[in-house]
Every structure is written in structure tokens, then in C-alpha cells.
Amino acid sequence: MDSNKRPDDMVRITTKELADKFIEEQIALIRQQVGSRKVLLALSGGVDSSVVAALLIRAIGQQLVCVHVNHGLMRKGESEQVVEVFRKQLGANLIYIDATDRFLDKLAGVADPEQKRKIIGGEFIRVFEEEARKLTDVDFLAQGTIYPDIVESVGVKAHHNVGGLPPDLHFELVEPVKLLFKDEVRVIGTALGLPDSMVNRQPFPGPGLGVRCTGAITRDRLAALRESDAILREEFDRAGLTKSVWQFFTVVPDYRSTGVRDSKRVFDWPVIIRAVNTRDAMTAVVPEIDWAVLKKITDRILAEVPGVCRVLYDLSPKGPATIEWE
Ligand code: XMP
Numbered sequence: 501m502d503s504n505k506r507p508d509d510m511v512r513i514t515t516k517e518l519a520d521k522f523i524e525e526q527i528a529l530i531r532q533q534v535g536s537r538k539v540l541l542a543l544s545g546g547v548d549s550s551v552v553a554a555l556l557i558r559a560i561g562q563q564l565v566c567v568h569v570n571h572g573l574m575r576k577g578e579s580e581q582v583v584e585v586f587r588k589q590l591g592a593n594l595i596y597i598d599a600t601d602r603f604l605d606k607l608a609g610v611a612d613p614e615q616k617r618k619i620i621g622g623e624f625i626r627v628f629e630e631e632a633r634k635l636t637d638v639d640f641l642a643q644g645t646i647y648p649d650i651v652e653s654v655g656v657k658a659h660h661n662v663g664g665l666p667p668d669l670h671f672e673l674v675e676p677v678k679l680l681f682k683d684e685v686r687v688i689g690t691a692l693g694l695p696d697s698m699v700n701r702q703p704f705p706g707p708g709l710g711v712r713c714t715g716a717i718t719r720d721r722l723a724a725l726r727e728s729d730a731i732l733r734e735e736f737d738r739a740g741l742t743k744s745v746w747q748f749f750t751v752v753p754d755y756r757s758t759g760v761r762d763s764k765r766v767f768d769w770p771v772i773i774r775a776v777n778t779r780d781a782m783t784a785v786v787p788e789i790d791w792a793v794l795k796k797i798t799d800r801i802l803a804e805v806p807g808v809c810r811v812l813y814d815l816s817p818k819g820p821a822t823i824e825w826e
Pocket residue numbers: 617655656657659660703704705706707711747781818821822823824825
């Protein structure tokens with residue numbers, strides 16, 4: 501039987517009971533596969549790797565070594581949440597690496613979007629590899645591969661085109677959710693007790709805020725991006741839009757625009773709000789957001805985020821526009 505093929509009669513996991521059954525089965529399988537040896541996992545804080553981490557903590561506890569690499573392009577509070585949930589609440593064996601300076605130094609002056617993606621992806625592998633080499637007794641690598649990653653040649657994770665670990669680091673793979681669809685992974689995550697904000701997290705690209713701070717990334721624009729994105733998320737949450745809008749974020753382009761502050765002309769950054777609804781990310785439409793919500797977000801960004809004098813709402817569907825700005 502092809503272990504990468506979901507059996508036609510496999511029940512869709514939609515309830516806590518079905519999730520608990522799956523969790524029990526996987527715990528037994530993981531223990532059987534791993535025995536008393538150690539497993540390494542790159543824990544990004546995304547839904548898939550978080551669910552795999554929680555499952556493995558249940559199955560093998562401290563034999564799981566999680567590595568969270570903060571590339572400095574995470575959203576506000578995201579790395580902190582990973583540490584809080586996994587180290588403090590679930591007692592995970594978690595190595596946290598703040599590699600912000602390393603990534604931003606490598607990215608300095610690089611404006612081409614694909615080059616930026618390559619640098620971020622390549623550097624991520626190198627940081628992870630360095631940690632893996634420090635741990636001498638690890639035989640397994642756990643991954644949050646899900647079924648659409650196996651069957652689809654295009655789609656969200658297909659963008660992760662950065663190669664893998666070098667061949668001399670040969671780990672046996674542990675991929676407990678590889679036959680599941682995203683909605684099933686979320687049900688499992690909830691059953692494992694992960695917080696709602698983690699389980700229902702919207703898609704976040706591997707290169708993170710790096711592709712939303714367009715052109716060559718600078719620390720001041722990155723800070724404006726992170727703060728404006730946090731305000732957008734807070735206000736969408738308040739307006740009950742977090743679950744009904746598929747993906748939303750802000751973008752800070754690499755050109756300035758004229759504004760006026762304290763009767764003086766300023767030359768500051770614009771912030772663009774992007775919100776889309778889609779089924780498969782191949783096409784997307786822009787939701788009609790209540791004017792009062794957009795106005796409140798605009799007022800807050802202009803008042804609270806230094807260096808910003810203008811806020812725009814991107815009305816372009818995909819296609820011809822893509823969801824991300826680069
Ligand atoms: P686009 O911009 O191509 O985005 O319409 C479609 C979906 O893919 C996500 N995306 C990425 N995900 N690495 C990722 O892991 C990337 O480089 C990347 N670029 C875009 C995007 O957020 C959207 O959900």
C-alpha cells in the first residue's frame with residue numbers, strides 16, 4: 501500500500517471523538533517508530549508544525565526537540581506565543597533562536613522578491629542545520645506535511661522552494677498528519693488543547709513579513725509593518741472578521757509619500773491594507789469591509805505607527821493581482 505495515499509474509505513475527522521481516536525492511534529505509531537530515540541522538529545508556530553509538536557509531546561515528551569527560529573520577520577507577538585505555549589504550557593524541550601540580525605544583515609540592500617525568498621529560505625535551513633549538528637543523538641525529523649502538500653504541485657507550500665537539509669544529515673521522517681486535510685489538522689489541534697489563535701491561524705508565508713516590506717527591507721519600515729499589522733489584526737478581531745476573512749495583513753512599500761504633520765510637510769510611508777477571501781489561493785476576491793472598521797484601522801495606524809502618513813485599502817482581486825505584494 502502506498503503510505504502517501506489517503507485510503508478512499510478514510511473517515512474525515514470532524515469531531516472531538518474522531519480526533520481523540522486519531523491521536524491515540526498516532527501516539528502508539530509514533531512510540532513504535534521512535535522507541536527511546538530523539539526527534540527534531542522545526543517549529544514555526546504555523547498550524548501544521550504546532551499540531552505535530554503537540555502530538556509528539558503527548559507521545560514522547562522530552563524526546564522531542566523543537567527548534568523555533570525567529571527570523572525577525574514574524575508578526576508581532578508570534579515568537580513569544582510559541583515560547584509561551586510550547587515551553588511554558590506544554591513543557592516542551594524547545595530551543596529558541598533569535599536570528600533576527602543574521603537574517604536582516606543578509607537581506608540588507610536586496611530588493612528582488614525571489615532573491616529575498618531564496619536568502620530567507622536558505623538562511624533558515626542553515627540556522628536549523630547548525631542546531632541539528634549540535635545535537636548528536638537525534639535520529640528522526642518530524643514534519644508538518646499535510647495531504648495537500650503531497651497531492652498538489654501548486655498551492656501555498658509549493659512556494660517553499662528552498663531545498664532541504666544537506667544529505668549527510670539523514671534523518672528518518674516522522675509525519676503523523678500527512679494524510680490529513682487542513683480542517684482535520686485544526687480539529688486535532690483543538691483536541692490537543694492548542695489555543696484557538698494558533699489552531700485557526702491564517703496562512704502566513706515562510707518568508708513572513710519579508711515579502712510585505714517590499715523592496716530592500718529596512719528596520720524602520722519593518723517596524724511600521726509589524727505595528728500596523730498588529731492593529732489590523734486587533735481591529736478585525738474586534739469586528740468579528742478574523743474567522744470570516746481568509747487572509748489579511750498590511751504591506752509597507754519602499755517609496756514615500758507626502759503628508760503634513762504639525763503644519764509641516766513630511767515625507768512618510770504609506771501602509772496598504774490587504775484582505776482576501778479564497779478557497780484555494782489560486783484566485784481571490786476582496787471582501788467589502790465596513791467603512792467604520794476601515795476608518796478606525798486607518799485612524800489608529802496614523803496615530804500609533806511612527807513614520808506613516810497614509811493608509812490604503814487594496815481592492816484588487818487575484819488575478820490579475822496576487823495576494824501578496826511581491
Ligand atoms: P500569492 O501572493 O501567490 O499567494 O497570490 C498565495 C498564497 O501563498 C502565500 N505565499 C507564500 N507562502 N512562501 C509561503 O510559504 C512564500 O514565499 C509565499 N508567497 C505567497 C500567500 O500568503 C497566500 O496565502
